[in-house]
Amino acid sequence: MSEQPSIFDILGPIMIGPSSSHTAGASRIGYVARQLLQDEPKKAIITLYNSFAKTHKGHGTDKAIIGGILGFGPDDEQIRDSHEIARKQGLEWEFKFRGDTARFHSNAARVKLVGKNGGTVEVVGASLGGGRITIQEIEGFSVDFHAQAHTLVIIANDVPGSIQHISGAIAEKGVNIASMFVSRNESLANMVIELDQSVEEATLKKISSFSWVKFVRLVEPMIQYSSRYEK
């Protein structure tokens, strides 16, 4: 039996309007970018593609993405005032618009973030409807994950045995790998690893201590999006 829909997919999601794709999904792309930066963002350069570029204004897509970058969930009413809040927090931002770009999904956004400690990250995400998203690109690597599971994103020199070392570090704490996706780009490899539960700080430290590892980030799922039961 395949996964059955939840009644909270039908009576929900609870979200800030007006559009599950152009508002709720957009905020989640910003939120994932923030997690991948792993720092307080001080600068954001956002490119909106296709339908996002053409209709962002009427749907609050720009406010939703900035809200996500500030760490607001799709049902957080602060999204409406995210630009003012960002200004107060010292986040600078710039939007670019690319109306007709066949290379990207009809509702896609590129988010480049610079952190207060100097780190940077560049992410492309697409909004699929109903608030669901997929992350399509990280640091130039093609990826494809929905940010609904605990997800490790690793970029490393493509040395023999790297996958074994990384999966070993995860397994030694009893964490199960649900799926692993590897892509290569000249001498570098990108791994997207979805986990059944979260990993401890120690596991992240161990992985980043491997000399051939360049980038390790943990993307935690947003509190389960369509079925938040807490009051």
Add this chain to the structure above:
Amino acid sequence: MEFNLLSNIVEFCNTEKKNMAQAMLEYEMRNKHLSKEQVLDGLKRVLLVMEDSVEQGLTQIVMSPSGMLNNWAKTVYNAKTDTLGPALKKATARAIAVGEVNACMGKIAAAPTAGSAGIMPAVLVTMMEEHNIPREKILDGLLVSSAIGLIFAKNSSFAGSEAGCMGETGSAAAMGAAAIVYLLGGNNDQILEAVGFALKASMGLVCDPVGGLVEEPCTTRNAVGVANAFVSAQMALAGIKSLIPADEVIFATKEVGDLMSPRLKESAQGGLANTKTGREIQKRVFKPAS
């Protein structure tokens, strides 16, 4: 636990000696490994968000960024003329209230979509007020409406881009009609008849939003969807039959949705979006530079 047709749910109810709300509670508990309390807490949260969105639209200043919506809910609520008594007027105002709150970036519960989010809150708040139905029973009404939504999502589509407004306000009206019948003591057959009536009245309804925004005509179509829900429930509770069984009506909505031109399915290329005035509004709202 899997339901693929409304008739599957009715069979389950008959075999297990449960009502439709209990069947859906069990469905969610078993499939998502939740306790009864967890499911009910989730429903309470949905109901609270629905009530808050009605309240906000009726009490706060709500003018959409495009200017297309401008405090209409309050205008209707305070209107001097009632076409059919205050209950219908207030129910109409409540649906518009949620549509306005949604357009103004307020918090709503998509039920089943953001564009059709006004119908269920208007139905449920009106049922509480007009029939003094306690909140716990309203949660059962939500469960019954979720049964209709579940089967509609499986055999047709909620997406305006696939099934037009029929998939959005049409399915929401059917969910609302089912809840009304249940809350007024109707049986499963009557619930399904009401679903059939509501969907037949929405058959072929296009999605033609001006400027592609969830405002015009979405907001007033939500209000009419509430009337559809109450009228459909009225007919079913009286005991008349839809003739075409609800499951077959749902399959028909799928066929009709597939036959509808993409220009009439959320793309803002046809219908009201493509009228002279619709185009002018679009130009004004999306003028270059922001």
